[in-house]
Amino acid sequence: MNNKNYIKLIIKSKIAFFSEIKGFIILRTYGYKIWENIKNILNNILIKTKHKNVYFPLLIPKKIFFIDKNHIKNFYKECAIVTHSKFIIKNNKVILDPKSKLEEELIIRPTSESIIWYTYSKIIQSYRNLPILINQWSNIIRLEIRNKIFIRNSEFILQEGHTGHKNKIECINEIIKIKNIYKKFIKNYLCIPFITGFKTNNEKFSGAKFTFTFETIINNYKCLQLATIHYFAKNFSKVYKVKYTNKKGKIKYIWCTSWGISTRLIGAIIMIHSDKNGLILPPKIAPIHIIIIPIIYNNNKNLIYKINKIVYKIKKIFYNKNIIIKYDNNIYKKPGNKFYKYENKGIPLRIIIGKKEIKNNIIEIVRRDNFKKYYYKINNKLYNKILKIFKKIQINLYYKAKKKMKSNTLIINNYKIFKNLFKKKKCGFIIAYYKINKYTELKIKKDTNATIRCLIKKKKIGKCIYTGKITNYIAIFGKSY
Amino acid sequence: MNNKNYIKLIIKSKIAFFSEIKGFIILRTYGYKIWENIKNILNNILIKTKHKNVYFPLLIPKKIFFIDKNHIKNFYKECAIVTHSKFIIKNNKVILDPKSKLEEELIIRPTSESIIWYTYSKIIQSYRNLPILINQWSNIIRLEIRNKIFIRNSEFILQEGHTGHKNKIECINEIIKIKNIYKKFIKNYLCIPFITGFKTNNEKFSGAKFTFTFETIINNYKCLQLATIHYFAKNFSKVYKVKYTNKKGKIKYIWCTSWGISTRLIGAIIMIHSDKNGLILPPKIAPIHIIIIPIIYNNNKNLIYKINKIVYKIKKIFYNKNIIIKYDNNIYKKPGNKFYKYENKGIPLRIIIGKKEIKNNIIEIVRRDNFKKYYYKINNKLYNKILKIFKKIQINLYYKAKKKMKSNTLIINNYKIFKNLFKKKKCGFIIAYYKINKYTELKIKKDTNATIRCLIKKKKIGKCIYTGKITNYIAIFGKSY
Numbered sequence A, B: 001m002n003n004k005n006y007i008k009l010i011i012k013s014k015i016a017f018f019s020e021i022k023g024f025i026i027l028r029t030y031g032y033k034i035w036e037n038i039k040n041i042l043n044n045i046l047i048k049t050k051h052k053n054v055y056f057p058l059l060i061p062k063k064i065f066f067i068d069k070n071h072i073k074n075f076y077k078e079c080a081i082v083t084h085s086k087f088i089i090k091n092n093k094v095i096l097d098p099k100s101k102l103e104e105e106l107i108i109r110p111t112s113e114s115i116i117w118y119t120y121s122k123i124i125q126s127y128r129n130l131p132i133l134i135n136q137w138s139n140i141i142r143l144e145i146r147n148k149i150f151i152r153n154s155e156f157i158l159q160e161g162h163t164g165h166k167n168k169i170e171c172i173n174e175i176i177k178i179k180n181i182y183k184k185f186i187k188n189y190l191c192i193p194f195i196t197g198f199k200t201n202n203e204k205f206s207g208a209k210f211t212f213t214f215e216t217i218i219n220n221y222k223c224l225q226l227a228t229i230h231y232f233a234k235n236f237s238k239v240y241k242v243k244y245t246n247k248k249g250k251i252k253y254i255w256c257t258s259w260g261i262s263t264r265l266i267g268a269i270i271m272i273h274s275d276k277n278g279l280i281l282p283p284k285i286a287p288i289h290i291i292i293i294p295i296i297y298n299n300n301k302n303l304i305y306k307i308n309k310i311v312y313k314i315k316k317i318f319y320n321k322n323i324i325i326k327y328d329n330n331i332y333k334k335p336g337n338k339f340y341k342y343e344n345k346g347i348p349l350r351i352i353i354g355k356k357e358i359k360n361n362i363i364e365i366v367r368r369d370n371f372k373k374y375y376y377k378i379n380n381k382l383y384n385k386i387l388k389i390f391k392k393i394q395i396n397l398y399y400k401a402k403k404k405m406k407s408n409t410l411i412i413n414n415y416k417i418f419k420n421l422f423k424k425k426k427c428g429f430i431i432a433y434y435k436i437n438k439y440t441e442l443k444i445k446k447d448t449n450a451t452i453r454c455l456i457k458k459k460k461i462g463k464c465i466y467t468g469k470i471t472n473y474i475a476i477f478g479k480s481y
Helices: A003-012 A029-048 A069-075 A113-123 A168-189 A235-240 A264-273 A301-317 A335-344 A355-360 A381-407 A415-423 A438-448 B003-012 B029-048 B069-075 B113-123 B168-189 B235-240 B264-273 B301-317 B335-344 B355-360 B381-407 B415-423 B438-448
Strands: A016-018 A025-027 A059-061 A081-084 A087-090 A093-096 A101-108 A132-141 A155-165 A195-198 A210-218 A222-233 A243-245 A251-253 A255-262 A290-294 A325-327 A349-353 A362-367 A373-377 A409-411 A429-433 A451-463 A470-480 B016-018 B025-027 B059-061 B081-084 B087-090 B093-096 B101-108 B132-141 B155-165 B195-198 B210-218 B222-233 B243-245 B251-253 B255-262 B290-294 B325-327 B349-353 B363-367 B373-376 B409-411 B429-433 B451-463 B470-480
Touching (some): A016 B113, A113 A235, A132 B132, A155 A168, A168 A210, A210 A264, A210 A381, A210 A451, A210 A470, A222 A264, A222 A470, A290 A301, A290 A335, A301 A349, A362 A381, A373 A381, A415 A438, A415 A470, A429 A451, B029 B155, B029 B168, B210 B451, B222 B235, B222 B264, B222 B470, B235 B255, B264 B381, B290 B335, B301 B349, B301 B355, B301 B381, B349 B381, B373 B381, B415 B429, B438 B470
Parallel strands (some): A290 A349, A409 A429, B409 B429
Antiparallel strands (some): A087 A093, A195 A210, A195 A451, A243 A251, A362 A373, A429 A470, A451 A470, B016 B025, B132 B155, B155 B255, B195 B210, B195 B451, B349 B363, B429 B470, B451 B470
């Protein structure tokens, strides 16, 4: 799917709409519902692991935000900065009131570590207050120069988890816990395949000791970061002076993590699962699960009556079962047009009811992902049968995408071939043995435009693709979207 | 409850925490959960009435925001204005990069009518696209000079519904529908009594044809607006050119409404339901419904074992039933201290289990709202018994508050007495016949500091409290919080 088609699909399926300001979008009802489903699923998982939601201010004073020097490095070039609070009306024009200049600039949060740990430094006293396991669903702004709808919005909605722990072991255990949550969530609900590993020092969130990342391939050969988990160790707590008294009465710094996903995932879902007919949504996050389309010609009232009765029966079977069914009984539109419309919107199942179906006392069910057809009777078994189809769709979408990712992933041990492949845009990921070195990393980037998406430590050793030196690390290389 | 105690209670019960910037607060886990409960309840009601959630950008370009002149009037003095996008580092200091000045100022939304109708003007074509029934859960900023935690925050989270209709009848029907939703919601879930009516032209949202309001009394004699519904008729659609083609092919303007509630409701709940022991939360919005406190002295292990078994039984009875139970088994804290703590947090029910209870095979249940005690056996009937108590608490809280509001509401027909009552701060609402007139309205405000909270049309006529003229309107007067 090229970029033009990607944007067209988003507009046509009514997922989003562009706003007047570059990088800002409107999430329409259909698109926002996808996000709400993503949010509810992940939120329920995080409740079970005792993470609790909070809300920190949208605006962060400059002096607090930049206490951490790494924050300066990460964000000083892409902030939305509030400087004034009033307008005046002059010659019938509304202009900035220079007298309303704020004493200090306020930054719209691009991330919340600073304000969170600054605040907790005043709240935490003893080991009894730990661990801190909080999460925030919020909107953030990063005024990036390159925009790409969902993938690189200037404003996006995200989930940002922040945790604080007594010691290293507990902190690392938290990282492992979140890693497993994200793995299951991205695979089982979004049907997206991925590779995981550590970011290099060049690519990690600066301030983090390490960043663990989830990477996938979109549009055949570009790479996308789906989620990240940052291990800060005591970096933030030292900067923001977040201390606690341990059991022995000693004052210690806490150990921190942060981790997040965002509306970018909607972009990934669209790019990975769509086909030439439009979107394909995994049932677990689809706003509408089943579209019922009646096949009626010549406004046959008797037939309409019979179909309505069957639709009523179906709706009764699915009543209160969290399956969203839509019945499109608009008699002014042709069935074919309806097929086209709902295929484009990616609704997982289509139920067709017409003369033939009524005669045979069945319904025709068509899967969106592979157009496979099922003919079922309408009885209470229908619910379980459809749940089974949903499961099959989830599995099929994941494995189809995984196969595609695999076919675009190559293992290479020759740097010439490596360079050539990236030049010809014939690959997504290239996996190669690599000896970690910030200079060779930059040289490879210069040669190929590809970066190290992540690093994985191996038991077996091999030769670095660039230097030939012995190493037990492999790197996944790829080009950023 | 005076202001000092109100703030103390919010901090102590861990509902919220002040941020560094005036008017911005941190909603802690306990406070945010109250908001999430409010949100989920109202959201589920709005789903049933087919209102769908959307997300519009946080930032609105000045030129779009101020297309509507009423918006200028309402908001030009309290905007958070984004003017720059970058910092530079000079002499080790982070300062605003003057080169990053934006071409046009961006305003953090204080409300979203402008961006919503500006956008819909490009989307809506035919009567088939109507009605538009959308809702947004978002954060907004209004930099008010006077701040009061929850009541007048500079940033607050709100629900803002926006609807567009074909004609006046449908638009008015929408207003009636939302009125009924808010009435039931505020009464049945939040247990808050109120008076409803129309705002005067001076007090309404400018741009609205009329504003319907829900008003209550807090702290004995101050008034608070709980929710508002605005009827815009064609005002916004004319300004933002939102047109549709009707069935006959004619081009028409749409009819609009907007309506909202916000985190301010948390402030109202706290002020209205608290007593000298702290918060009292209505069970329907309480983050924790039941606190179980074991009565153990001398670390009696046998007793602890028996109590744990009973707690397990209770938790089993309530498993998956949406009743949140907390068991505070900290053996280092005295039961008395725990009583004190959870009373302060307003948890609706306390269950006590000690030697006596185990001997008699019962548990003691204490209501937070009136400290009434119940002694129940532990069996499957317990669930329904506790649901009944919750219902009783909801009803009791509402009627207690209603009685208080009534006792602070006076019907007066003499202006001297009227003035005196407000002077002596001996009343909340004063109800009086009143002939609508913007000059007398301002004069009364000058005399008493009280404003017209709302107007109600009556069948019976009476004499205006200020002018003595015949009128069929009564006004509810009161002082703003």
